[in-house]
Amino acid sequence: MAPSITTTHDRLLEAAGEVFADAGFREARIRDICARAGANIAAVNYHFGGKEGLYRAVLEHAECHAGGAVALDAMARLDPEDQLRAFVRGFMARMFEQGKPAWQGKLMVREMADPTEALDRVVERIIRPHWELLVEIVARVAGPGVDRESVELCAASVIGQCVLYRNCGPIIDRLSPGHRQARNDREAAQATIERTARHIADFSLGALAAMRARARADGGPA
């Protein structure tokens, strides 16, 4: 990181965002963060009171830069099906992209795999908005005949498919070599993500269509 543009406080925040997003809270080393920020180790304690304080600050910072991802309005004109496609694509992108906008997604997934003290805050501020949006979309796709519990199970199914690729990359690479995510080739990686997102959306839409049809068959004539 360029140590010239901002204050130590801000450089620390920036560097911590990257490191926490990539390594998670526990595996992140504050010596590493400080090295990237060109700051002294004691600076973390001085400015943020400790590693946890720094993590909380990064979360707050990430919340501000949430962007318009969690906006149903932006997709209001789309079919529910296309809304789901857009959601999955956006969700996947957030998990794999590089740069600041992706922090939120990565931190979210990290907190899923390995919760910290800040779990409640992360759930309420970051995860729940995404979740509510997805549930809303799934409910529309599934149609009115499907009860809330089933809708939530379906939403969880969608999330599960997405998260797998983030958390189990090494195993997927070994099991399904053709799917190897070219880590260095940005374009190839992007294409793989795109393809995977399309599969997840299609898979889920197929499932939801079946569920809708079944609900109609069950509930309609009754």
Place this chain on the structure above:
Amino acid sequence: MAPSITTTHDRLLEAAGEVFADAGFREARIRDICARAGANIAAVNYHFGGKEGLYRAVLEHAECHAGGAVALDAMARLDPEDQLRAFVRGFMARMFEQGKPAWQGKLMVREMADPTEALDRVVERIIRPHWELLVEIVARVAGPGVDRESVELCAASVIGQCVLYRNCGPIIDRLSPGHRQARNDREAAQATIERTARHIADFSLGALAAMRARARADGGPA
């Protein structure tokens, strides 16, 4: 653990199995393992050469007790659809059950979330057999018109849905309170697992049916 029934070597292996399965390799503390085994800390190094050696020994031990879970033969008489249901139910059970038979499943999922040096071994000896079986089942359900890559993506979708509930329990509890997994009430937990497994199987079967229909529509007339 009862320190009376076996040798220190075996008690250590037993205790390590539990702790590694529940906490994962990194989070497991050998002091904790030794306490459960009623053994001295130095015993780990004496008998297994270190924490990693102990982990490898546990894996070997778990491989022997694989049981007949990875047997397509046992389900040969079922429809492919019921084979998938059986697979999902068995997979979920392995991840959540308590006791020795569940080690393998838990270690497998742990290695997914947080790989160790033994990843290659775990993949080849434990994960791949399950994977090949699942791919085989999915291929049958999807029918001959679906290519291998799509089948593998679908298999990954199934696994992703299952693994989510193991790795993201705390978040699911918070997002979907109705689904709360009663940790202490064995029966309620069992019922929840059963219900979730049924959902995952139905969801996936719906998706695969749609995919099969589409493949037939695309490929048949062509």
Place this chain on the structure above:
DNA sequence: GGTTGTTTAAAACACCTGTTTTACCTTGAG
């Protein structure tokens, strides 16, 4: 210009965790 409060830097600290050492105990053969 001196003083005061803020920020930075280097080192030391305390804690946790896997490992090693050292001595002791138990056992079984000769």
Place this chain on the structure above:
DNA sequence: CTCAAGGTAAAACAGGTGTTTTAAACAACC
């Protein structure tokens, strides 16, 4: 009984990590 070998126990060790201390550099103000 003696002694050698394998196993066990307690303590010390070494490496890494977050934190604290101490002093120095800097900036703003009277």
